[in-house]
Amino acid sequence: MTTETKLxxxxxxxxxxxxDMNEPDWLTELRVQALEKADAxxxxxxxxxxxxxxxxxxxxxxxxxxxxxxxxxxxPEDVKALVNLEAKDSSLYIQRNxxxxxxxxxxxxxxKGVVFTDIFTAAREHGELLKKYFMTAVKxxxxxxTALHAAFMNGGAFLYVPKNVEITQPVQAIFVHDNAEANVxxxxxxxxxxxxxxxxxxxxxxxxxxADSQFNIVTEAVAGNNARIQYGAVDTLAKGVTTYVNRRxxxxxDARIEWALxxxxxxxxxxxxxxxxxxDGSYGDAKTVVVGRGEQVQNFTTNIVHFGKRSEGYILKxxxxxxxxxxxxNGIGKIEHGASKSNAEQESRxxxxxxxxxxxxxPILLIDEDDVTAGxxxxxxxxxxLQLYYLMSRGISQAEAExxxxxxxxxxxxxxxxxxxxxxxxxxxxxxxxx
Amino acid sequence: xxxxxxxxxxLHVEIEGKEILKGVNxxxxxxxxxAIMGPNGTGKSTLSSAIMGHPKxxxxxxxxxxxxENVLEMEVDERARAGLFLAMQYPSEISGVTNADFLxxxxxxxxxxxxxxxxxxxxxxxDSKMEFLEMDPNMxxxxxxxxxxxxxxxxxxxxQLMMLEPKIAILDEIDSGLDIDALKxxxxxxxxxxxxxxxxxxxxxxxxxxxxITPDHVHVMMQGKVVKSGGxxxxxxxxxxxxxxxxxxxxxEDETVGQEA
Numbered sequence: 001m002t003t004e005t006k007l008x009x010x011x012x013x014x015x016x017x018x019x020d021m022n023e024p025d026w027l028t029e030l031r032v033q034a035l036e037k038a039d040a041x042x043x044x045x046x047x048x049x050x051x052x053x054x055x056x057x058x059x060x061x062x063x064x065x066x067x068x069x070x071x072x073x074x075x076p077e078d079v080k081a082l083v084n085l086e087a088k089d090s091s092l093y094i095q096r097n098x099x100x101x102x103x104x105x106x107x108x109x110x111x112k113g114v115v116f117t118d119i120f121t122a123a124r125e126h127g128e129l130l131k132k133y134f135m136t137a138v139k140x141x142x143x144x145x146t147a148l149h150a151a152f153m154n155g156g157a158f159l160y161v162p163k164n165v166e167i168t169q170p171v172q173a174i175f176v177h178d179n180a181e182a183n184v185x186x187x188x189x190x191x192x193x194x195x196x197x198x199x200x201x202x203x204x205x206x207x208x209x210x211a212d213s214q215f216n217i218v219t220e221a222v223a224g225n226n227a228r229i230q231y232g233a234v235d236t237l238a239k240g241v242t243t244y245v246n247r248r249x250x251x252x253x254d255a256r257i258e259w260a261l262x263x264x265x266x267x268x269x270x271x272x273x274x275x276x277x278x279x280d281g282s283y284g285d286a287k288t289v290v291v292g293r294g295e296q297v298q299n300f301t302t303n304i305v306h307f308g309k310r311s312e313g314y315i316l317k318x319x320x321x322x323x324x325x326x327x328x329x330n331g332i333g334k335i336e337h338g339a340s341k342s343n344a345e346q347e348s349r350x351x352x353x354x355x356x357x358x359x360x361x362x363p364i365l366l367i368d369e370d371d372v373t374a375g376x377x378x379x380x381x382x383x384x385x386l387q388l389y390y391l392m393s394r395g396i397s398q399a400e401a402e403x404x405x406x407x408x409x410x411x412x413x414x415x416x417x418x419x420x421x422x423x424x425x426x427x428x429x430x431x432x433x434x435x
Numbered sequence: 436x437x438x439x440x441x442x443x444x445x446l447h448v449e450i451e452g453k454e455i456l457k458g459v460n461x462x463x464x465x466x467x468x469x470a471i472m473g474p475n476g477t478g479k480s481t482l483s484s485a486i487m488g489h490p491k492x493x494x495x496x497x498x499x500x501x502x503x504e505n506v507l508e509m510e511v512d513e514r515a516r517a518g519l520f521l522a523m524q525y526p527s528e529i530s531g532v533t534n535a536d537f538l539x540x541x542x543x544x545x546x547x548x549x550x551x552x553x554x555x556x557x558x559x560x561x562d563s564k565m566e567f568l569e570m571d572p573n574m575x576x577x578x579x580x581x582x583x584x585x586x587x588x589x590x591x592x593x594x595q596l597m598m599l600e601p602k603i604a605i606l607d608e609i610d611s612g613l614d615i616d617a618l619k620x621x622x623x624x625x626x627x628x629x630x631x632x633x634x635x636x637x638x639x640x641x642x643x644x645x646x647x648i649t650p651d652h653v654h655v656m657m658q659g660k661v662v663k664s665g666g667x668x669x670x671x672x673x674x675x676x677x678x679x680x681x682x683x684x685x686x687x688e689d690e691t692v693g694q695e696a
Binding site (some may be wrong): 151355384385386387389390392393394395396397398400401404405407408410411412 | 487488489490510511512514515516520521523526527529530531532536537538540541544545578594600
C-alpha cells in the first residue's frame with residue numbers, strides 16, 4: 001500500500017533551487033528524477049519498528065535564513081566546546097541549518113591536494129569528481145527517503161583524499177541546528193582514494209531544546225584499495241526532530257572502514273549503517289552506542305556485507321534504554337557466496353534502566369559460503385547485580401556504581417573518537433541522558 | 436588507637452531457601468590474623484559473602500557487628516566504608532572502566548566532596564603498590580579484571596586491599612590458582628598490611644598460604660559451623676593429617692552443608 005502524499009516542493013521549485021545554487025546540470029537532473037520517483041517508491045521498512053505514521057514528507061521550509069559565523073568566537077557555547085579553539089591550523093567545516101557557515105582547511109590538506117568543502121561548493125567547483133561518487137553507494141531510488149534526500153539535498157560536506165595521501169589530523173564537521181523550523185537534507189561524501197587514509201569526525205547538534213524538524217541524512221564513505229577511513233559521529237538532535245540517517249561505506253581491496261557512532265538524538269530516529277566489504281581482504285568495524293530516553297522510538301540497523309574473500313566485519317552495539325523509550329537493534333552480518341575465509345562477528349547488548357523501557361537486540365547472520373567463520377552475542381537485561389555488588393563492596397555508592405557500569409558499557413565509541421572536545425561532549429551527553 | 440572488632444554471633448544464613456550457615460561464632464580484632472580452613476562445601480565462602488552483603492545470601496538470624504555497629508543493617512557500600520573489605524574468589528569483570536578510575540572512585544567514596552585524592556598522589560600510590568605486587572604497570576589502564584588471568588585477578592584484589600586500607604579484611608581463597616611465585620607476592624602484600632589497626636580473616640583450604648602468613652588463630656568449619664579453633668599448630672596438624680581426625684573426634688560423617696548428594 002502506498003499512501004497518497006503530496007510532496008511539499010515540486011519540480012519547478014527544485015529546479016530553480018538547483019539553478020540558484022549554480023549546480024551542474026547532472027545534479028539538477030538527478031534531483032528532478034529523484035523527485036519524480038519519490039511518490040511511487042515505498043518507504044524503508046526497518047525491522048521491528050513501524051514508521052508509517054512518522055512524518056518524513058511534510059514540512060514547510062526547505063531553506064531557512066541563517067547567518068554565517070564570521071569567526072569561531074561567534075559559535076554557541078555548546079558548539080564551541082566541540083572545537084579545539086587553540087588549534088591554529090585545523091580542518092573544520094561548520095554548517096548552520098542549511099547554510100555553510102564556516103570553513104578552514106589546514107595547510108597539510110591544501111598542500112596534499114585534499115578537497116574539503118561544503119556540498120554546494122563541491123558541486124560548483126569539483127562537479128566531475130562529485131558526480132563520480134555522489135549517490136553511488138546509496139542510490140536515490142532505493143526507497144522514498146533516499147529519493148527525497150536526493151531531490152531536497154540542502155546541505156552537507158565533501159571530503160576527497162587523493163591517492164597515497166595520509167592525513168594525520170582529524171577532519172571535523174559540525175552541523176548546527178539552531179532553528180526549530182529548519183529541515184536538513186544533509187549529504188556527506190568521504191572519498192579516500194587508493195592507499196590514502198583519513199579520520200573524519202562529525203557532530204549533528206541541536207542548540208534549540210525542541211523542534212519540529214526533519215533530518216534526512218545520507219553519508220557515503222568510499223575507501224579505495226588499501227585505503228582507510230575512520231568515521232566518527234555524535235548525533236545530538238533535539239526532541240521533535242525526526243531523523244532518518246543512512247551512513248554507508250564501500251571498502252575496496254584491503255581497505256578499512258571503521259565507524260564510531262554515538263547516537264544520542266532525543267527525537268525519533270531510524271539509523272542504517274551499512275558497510276559493503278567489496279574488495280578481497282577488506283575490513284569493516286561498526287561500533288554504535290545509543291541512549292534512548294523519554295518517549296522516543298529508535299531503530300538502529302547495522303549491516304556488514306561481505307563480498308570480498310578474507311574480508312572481516314565486526315559489529316558492536318551497546319544501548320541504554322530508560323523511561324518509556326523503545327530502541328531496536330538489528331545487527332546483520334551477511335557473507336555472500338564466494339567471500340571465502342571471511343569472518344563476521346557481532347555483539348549487541350541492551351541495558352534497560354526502567355520498567356517501561358523497551359529494548360530488542362536482533363543479531364542476524366546470513367551466510368552463503370561454507371568456508372567462513374562467524375559469531376554473535378546478544379543480550380537484553382538490567383545492570384548486572386554482581387557487578388554492582390563488586391563495586392559497592394569497595395565503598396562505591398549504588399548510584400555511582402551504576403554510573404560506572406553504564407559509562408563502561410558505552411565506552412567503546414567514546415574511546416574511538418579522536419577529537420578531545422567531541423569525546424568529552426559525548427561523555428557529558430551520556431551523563432545527562434542516563435541520569 | 437586500638438584496632439577494630441568484627442564480631443559474629445550465632446550467624447545463620449540461607450541461599451535460595453537452603454540453610455548454609457548454622458550458627459557461626461567468631462571474633463576478629465585489629466592486629467589479629469585468623470584463618471578459616473575446611474574442605475570444600477562447608478560454608479566458608481558463604482560466611483565471607485554474608486559479611487560483605489552479597490545480594491543472594493540471606494541472614495536469617497544472629498548478628499554481625501563492627502565496633503558495635505550493626506553491619507547487617509548497612510548496605511554493601513556502607514559496610515565497605517565502615518572498614519570491611521572482601522577479596523573475592525571470583526571478582527567481577529567490568530568493561531569500559533579502567534582499574535585506575537575504579538580505584539580512584541573507591542578511594543574518593545571514603546572522602547568528603549571537595550576532599551578527593553589528588554591525581555598525582557593517587558598515581559604515586561598506585562604505582563608504588565603495583566610495583567610492590569610485581570604487577571605490569573599497564574594494568575592500571577586496563578579494564579577492571581577484564582581478560583585478567585586468574586593470578587592477575589588475585590593480585591588486583593590485593594592491590595585494592597593495599598590502596599583502601601580497610602580495618603578488617605576477608606580474603607576468600609586468595610591462594611587458589613596461584614603458582615608459588617604469585618603466592619609469595621600476594622602473601623607479601625598481606626604481611627605488609629599487618630599491624631595493630633588491621634585484622635584479617637583468611638579463608639583457604641590449603642595450608643600452603645599459611646607457610647607465608649602465620650595466623651594467630653586457626654578455625655575449622657564443617658557443616659556450616661566453626662567446629663574447632665586453635666593456634667598455628669592446628670593448621671600444621673591439618674596439613675600433616677588431613678581433616679579425618681577432626682571428623683572422627685566430633686563424630687561427623689559428611690562435613691558438607693546444603694549440598695545434594
